[in-house]
Amino acid sequence: MNIEQLKNFNIFKDEIKSFELLKNQGFNNISYFLKTSTKTYILRVFKSKQSVNISREFEYKIQKEAYKKGISSKVLFFSENLMIYEFIESLHKSKIQTVDIKNLALKLKKIHKIKAKTKIYNLKNDLIKYEKILKDSQSKKLIKESNKSLISLKTYKKDLVLNHHDLNPKNIIFKNQNIKIIDWEYSGLNDRFFDLASICIEFSLNKKREELFLKFYFKNYSNTQKDKLKLFKTIYINICKLWFKMN
Numbered sequence: 001m002n003i004e005q006l007k008n009f010n011i012f013k014d015e016i017k018s019f020e021l022l023k024n025q026g027f028n029n030i031s032y033f034l035k036t037s038t039k040t041y042i043l044r045v046f047k048s049k050q051s052v053n054i055s056r057e058f059e060y061k062i063q064k065e066a067y068k069k070g071i072s073s074k075v076l077f078f079s080e081n082l083m084i085y086e087f088i089e090s091l092h093k094s095k096i097q098t099v100d101i102k103n104l105a106l107k108l109k110k111i112h113k114i115k116a117k118t119k120i121y122n123l124k125n126d127l128i129k130y131e132k133i134l135k136d137s138q139s140k141k142l143i144k145e146s147n148k149s150l151i152s153l154k155t156y157k158k159d160l161v162l163n164h165h166d167l168n169p170k171n172i173i174f175k176n177q178n179i180k181i182i183d184w185e186y187s188g189l190n191d192r193f194f195d196l197a198s199i200c201i202e203f204s205l206n207k208k209r210e211e212l213f214l215k216f217y218f219k220n221y222s223n224t225q226k227d228k229l230k231l232f233k234t235i236y237i238n239i240c241k242l243w244f245k246m247n
Contacts, residue, residue: 014039016036028047041087042085044083044085046081058118058188059185059187061116063075065114069110069114072184091174092170092174101213111163120188130245134242134245134246142238142241142242146238149235156231160189161192167198169202171183194235196217198236200233201233
């Protein structure tokens with residue numbers, strides 16, 4: 001991909017000034033920083049049209065909806081091979097304060113209200129996949145523990161909503177009191193507690209801040225919800241460890 005190839009798309013009204021590879025790359029895309037005379041964009045070239053748990057068409061649809069609700073950046077162009085969206089200049093955080101916890105909880109509620117028709121994300125299928133490939137003792141222990149948590153979750157009512165599924169700090173952008181979420185490639189239907197658990201783990205929330213996060217999200221929360229969150233936290237930690245072993 002180069003500037004001359006980009007010009008052939010005929011999507012930029014302004015002159016392209018620079019086009020360079022981003023230093024930090026993801027597993028499923030090759031990402032570029034693109035500047036025109038007036039705006040800055042991110043260009044993502046998909047490494048594969050279809051990967052496990054990824055639908056590029058669904059990703060595009062959800063990011064458009066998220067943009068309409070003030071959650072994400074505007075998509076300028078989408079094809080089966082790439083996506084171009086507006087760059088948001090702001091800040092990533094690994095540690096968050098009370099005001100961030102509140103804003104993040106409220107933003108997550110907005111995500112979970114987006115209506116979407118797609119297949120339900122099946123955690124059990126992921127564990128089966130890992131079990132077939134990862135044969136070391138640590139992986140077996142993680143899979144066993146996760147399956148035990150999944151069995152325990154059967155006693156709780158499912159609460160299916162659109163999940164982002166990848167709420168690590170690199171995908172959450174803080175700008176003053178506002179928050180934007182990027183990279184929607186893993187989005188899909190799941191229990192809302194998967195996303196809630198990911199925030200608690202990714203930002204290392206202690207018990208007090210975790211309860212504050214639940215209060216901002218639910219207003220009133222129960223011990224049952226706290227117990228359900230605990231099970232999803234175990235699953236999230238283990239799934240992440242297994243995923244990194246695979247990749």
